[in-house]
Amino acid sequence: MISFSAIILTALRRYSPSGNEQVRMLSTHTPSQLHDMIQGIIPPLGSSLHKGQAGRLAVIGGCQEYTGAPYFAAITALKVGADLSHVFCTANASPVIKGYSPELIVHPALDGNNAVEDISQWLPRLHSLVVGPGLGREKKNLDAVAEIIVKAKEQNLPIIVDADGLYLITTNPSLISGYKNAILTPNVAEFSRLYDKLVGEKVDEDEPVTCLLKLCNKMGNLTIVKKGRTDIISDGENVMVCSEPGSPRRCGGQGDLLSGSMGVFYFWAQHRYNMQGDKNLMHHYGPAMSAAYAACILIRECGRLAFARNGRTMTASDLLPEVHPAFENLFH
Amino acid sequence: MISFSAIILTALRRYSPSGNEQVRMLSTHTPSQLHDMIQGIIPPLGSSLHKGQAGRLAVIGGCQEYTGAPYFAAITALKVGADLSHVFCTANASPVIKGYSPELIVHPALDGNNAVEDISQWLPRLHSLVVGPGLGREKKNLDAVAEIIVKAKEQNLPIIVDADGLYLITTNPSLISGYKNAILTPNVAEFSRLYDKLVGEKVDEDEPVTCLLKLCNKMGNLTIVKKGRTDIISDGENVMVCSEPGSPRRCGGQGDLLSGSMGVFYFWAQHRYNMQGDKNLMHHYGPAMSAAYAACILIRECGRLAFARNGRTMTASDLLPEVHPAFENLFH
Numbered sequence: 001m002i003s004f005s006a007i008i009l010t011a012l013r014r015y016s017p018s019g020n021e022q023v024r025m026l027s028t029h030t031p032s033q034l035h036d037m038i039q040g041i042i043p044p045l046g047s048s049l050h051k052g053q054a055g056r057l058a059v060i061g062g063c064q065e066y067t068g069a070p071y072f073a074a075i076t077a078l079k080v081g082a083d084l085s086h087v088f089c090t091a092n093a094s095p096v097i098k099g100y101s102p103e104l105i106v107h108p109a110l111d112g113n114n115a116v117e118d119i120s121q122w123l124p125r126l127h128s129l130v131v132g133p134g135l136g137r138e139k140k141n142l143d144a145v146a147e148i149i150v151k152a153k154e155q156n157l158p159i160i161v162d163a164d165g166l167y168l169i170t171t172n173p174s175l176i177s178g179y180k181n182a183i184l185t186p187n188v189a190e191f192s193r194l195y196d197k198l199v200g201e202k203v204d205e206d207e208p209v210t211c212l213l214k215l216c217n218k219m220g221n222l223t224i225v226k227k228g229r230t231d232i233i234s235d236g237e238n239v240m241v242c243s244e245p246g247s248p249r250r251c252g253g254q255g256d257l258l259s260g261s262m263g264v265f266y267f268w269a270q271h272r273y274n275m276q277g278d279k280n281l282m283h284h285y286g287p288a289m290s291a292a293y294a295a296c297i298l299i300r301e302c303g304r305l306a307f308a309r310n311g312r313t314m315t316a317s318d319l320l321p322e323v324h325p326a327f328e329n330l331f332h
Numbered sequence: 333m334i335s336f337s338a339i340i341l342t343a344l345r346r347y348s349p350s351g352n353e354q355v356r357m358l359s360t361h362t363p364s365q366l367h368d369m370i371q372g373i374i375p376p377l378g379s380s381l382h383k384g385q386a387g388r389l390a391v392i393g394g395c396q397e398y399t400g401a402p403y404f405a406a407i408t409a410l411k412v413g414a415d416l417s418h419v420f421c422t423a424n425a426s427p428v429i430k431g432y433s434p435e436l437i438v439h440p441a442l443d444g445n446n447a448v449e450d451i452s453q454w455l456p457r458l459h460s461l462v463v464g465p466g467l468g469r470e471k472k473n474l475d476a477v478a479e480i481i482v483k484a485k486e487q488n489l490p491i492i493v494d495a496d497g498l499y500l501i502t503t504n505p506s507l508i509s510g511y512k513n514a515i516l517t518p519n520v521a522e523f524s525r526l527y528d529k530l531v532g533e534k535v536d537e538d539e540p541v542t543c544l545l546k547l548c549n550k551m552g553n554l555t556i557v558k559k560g561r562t563d564i565i566s567d568g569e570n571v572m573v574c575s576e577p578g579s580p581r582r583c584g585g586q587g588d589l590l591s592g593s594m595g596v597f598y599f600w601a602q603h604r605y606n607m608q609g610d611k612n613l614m615h616h617y618g619p620a621m622s623a624a625y626a627a628c629i630l631i632r633e634c635g636r637l638a639f640a641r642n643g644r645t646m647t648a649s650d651l652l653p654e655v656h657p658a659f660e661n662l663f664h
Contacts (some may be wrong), residue, residue: 045559045580045644050520051555054582079645083583094396098428102400103585324645 007116014285034240037281038294039331040124041269042081055082057124057263059130060110060145061163062089067096069163071131072316073260074104074251079323080298081268086126088119089134090141115144120151127267133163133256142168145322147173153179158266158288162259166190170197178220183266183288185225185259191215208291209239223288224324225262227255231296233289241291242296247303254303261323263294269294301326361613366572369613370626373601374413387414388586389595390454391462392442392477392493394421395415398466399428402410404585404648405465405592406436411655412593412630413600418458420451422473447476452483459599462488464497465588474500480508485511490598490620492592498522502529510552510622515598515620517557517591523547540564555620557594559587563628565621572621574628579635585648586635593655594627601626633658 012248043054048179051153057077062070074085087097094108109118123129129152131145145168152159161169161176162185169176169184170193176182186194195203195211198218203211212226216236228234230243247254269287276282282290305322375386389409391546394402406429407416419429419438426440441450448635455461461484463477476652479502484491492518493501493508501516502525508514518526527543529537530550535543547631548568555567562575579586601619614622637654639646 032645047580049581049582051584051587078583078647081581081587081644083581095424095428098399101649102403102432103583103649104400105397106399107397114514227561246391324643 003148004176023062029284033281034293037285038297040266040276040280040282041272041290041294042331043268043271052083053285055127055264055267056086056125057082057128057130057267058085058086058088058126059133059260059262059263060088060119060148061131061133061135061165062087062093062097062106062110063134063136063141065094065096066136067093067100068253068316069134070254071097071100071104072256073130073162073263075101075320076257076260076323077114077130077264078103079320080264080327082127082264085217087258088122090136093134094095095109110144111138111140113239115141115190116147116151117149119144119215123152123155123157126157128160128263128284130160130162130259131257132161132163132168133162135168137164137167142171146172153181158263158270158291159183160185160259160262160266162186163190163254166194170194173219175196177222179222181270181288183223183225183292184219185227185255185292186322187227188285191224191226198219209234213239223286224291225292225296227258229299233292233296235286238285238289240285240293242293242300244297244300246300247307247319249303249307249312251315254299254319257302257316257319258295258299261298262291264295265291265316283327285302297330298323298326301330305329355569361387361543365613366625367662369622370629372510372612372614373597373604373622373626374663375600375603377492386413387459387599388416388418388457389414389460389462389592389599390418390420390458390479391465391592391595392451393418393444393463393465393467393497394419394425394429395466395470395473396422396424398468400585400648401466401588403429403432403436403496403597408592409435409462409587409596409651410435411652412596412659414459414596416456417592419452422468425466430624442469442473442476444453447473448479448483451476451480455480455484455487455489456571458489460492460493460595462494462582462591464493464495464500465591467496467500469496470473470497474503476542478504479603481507481633485513486525488513490558490595490602490623491515492517492591492594492598494518494587498526502526505551506575507528508551509554511554513602513620515555515557515594515624516551517559517594517624519587520561523556523558541566545571549592555618555624557590557624557628559590563632565624565628567618567621570617570621572617572625574625574632576629576632577636578632579651581635581639581646581648583647586631586651589648589651590627592633593630597623597626597630599630629662630655630658633662637661 078085091108146174221236233240269291273287302319302322306318335404410417422443423440524624553568565572605619634651634654
């Protein structure tokens with residue numbers, strides 16, 4: 001079911017950076033092994049669970065211009081299986097985001113005078129954080145988010161960084177570099193800016209895996225998902241390639257569904273990782289890469305189904321009703 | 333159709349608090365007898381009815397952070413059969429809640445300077461009150477709600493207390509203790525806090541019925557629904573256990589559907605109670621327990637149907653379209 005790009009595998013084989021012998025080949029694991037690993041992340045549902053146990057997630061983002069992005073991320077988290085989904089946004093974005101869905105808990109806290117304190121007090125109750133969807137680039141808000149990231153790191157909270165969260169990271173890479181519980185999800189443009197800043201050269205389009213490994217290494221072996229025609233996932237050591245069929249539409253919002261779902265999978269993967277013995281495949285890739293891969297195949301399958309149903313008119317909202325059939329198709 | 337937990341019945345049989353010989357066994361009534369009792373609560377629909385006769389309910393709750401909860405409670409009341417459903421919330425929550433549905437009457441009164449007067453003037457026109465969904469913990473608002481509860485008690489209005497309404501009750505139990513027309517609907521965490529405060533010891537997880545009876549007794553034989561894998565309902569004397577299949581998802585909002593529906597059933601049950609002779613089964617359990625049981629089986633059936641349709645992607649909104657089929661399945 002999972003096919004791998006021959007071009008990228010070739011690139012992988014060519015990769016031999018000076019002295020780094022630890023690059024393990026993706027081809028050591030079959031698609032069905034990877035699939036079983038993802039299946040193992042998904043927690044069983046049972047009547048003995050309490051509200052919140054399947055995940056309490058928060059999205060930090062949402063400002064005057066951008067209200068859709070945090071909605072897409074937060075509602076997808078809920079649809080994928082989180083029990084509670086918060087959004088921390090600016091005051092003027094809050095009523096709009098609330099209006100999209102009564103299921104989200106929306107806090108107009110991001111541009112308040114006590115933003116850091118107001119938002120940070122929720123961190124102990126959260127299982128993962130998605131930073132960036134619809135965040136905007138207002139300096140005051142970004143400064144607050146930087147402080148919140150520092151506090152989230154102190155609590156070892158899983159953090160997904162996307163969109164304008166990546167802009168923040170590009171201006172201040174030390175904020176997240178080397179933090180083992182983070183995943184960055186740059187698209188081509190965001191990847192280029194990060195790469196320019198950290199590696200100090202232009203991305204070599206013919207060597208996507210090599211470039212990704214370089215950037216991961218420069219950032220202290222952080223997990224990065226380089227989104228594109230194929231999604232390439234690496235922690236600077238292992239590499240996974242996700243080239244499941246998706247949608248040929250590139251309309252806005254799909255990245256937000258990816259980051260929201262990844263936040264849930266990341267919490268689940270960490271939980272599973274802590275429970276399992278050393279021999280499981282997830283101990284090879286770690287929870288960050290496993291969660292990234294799970295989210296990539298799920299949202300690609302949603303895209304494929306949504307495009308099949310809606311064709312060219314497909315927009316990000318059309319992916320939401322496909323989460324259930326996509327789950328059914330991919331997992332049991 | 334209704335199955336009873338052997339464990340809980342065992343616990344019931346073991347229960348013999350000092351001097352209290354009045355605990356009657358649930359097993360004295362068959363599931364089909366209980367079902368017939370609930371069936372008898374539901375008022376027949378007929379063309380001679382006037383608007384409002386089937387129920388005028390109000391939810392007190394809804395604040396800056398929480399707008400979904402009062403919506404879910406109020407819309408469910410309407411779906412279950414109330415004719416008019418009001419929400420009394422804070423000024424900034426009001427337009428958002430209005431936006432969820434044109435069917436609710438939403439009053440931005442909860443944080444106004446005349447909150448108590450503005451809201452209390454509606455009480456004579458209401459048939460039941462649901463206090464707590466999305467209420468928040470702002471002291472000024474809670475103080476107003478406390479005064480409104482006092483006024484509602486003077487009018488013998490049925491009151492369901494849930495969520496942050498239970499927080500208010502935990503801080504000031506005398507507000508509701510001994511009031512015969514109240515139902516509290518705590519989840520596991522809320523039950524623990526109430527129990528700690530009133531019984532002065534930790535909940536014994538192996539003796540849920542004993543603990544529930546103790547708490548009911550401490551609160552003047554108030555009716556309490558201890559929500560969980562099985563819902564246990566008691567007034568300190570009788571006990572009912574609802575273990576109908578529901579949904580294994582524990583996403584937020586489901587408790588709000590329960591409290592909203594319970595508000596309607598409570599009005600109906602009281603009405604029926606006053607009409608019936610002493611020999612009816614409802615005179616054994618009383619309207620509060622009967623209404624609680626009706627709401628529990630209805631929302632569990634909604635959850636079962638919504639989960640069957642939506643699987644893991646099920647969220648609270650998915651239960652709303654299931655109220656009709658659930659009613660059809662359970663009652664005729």
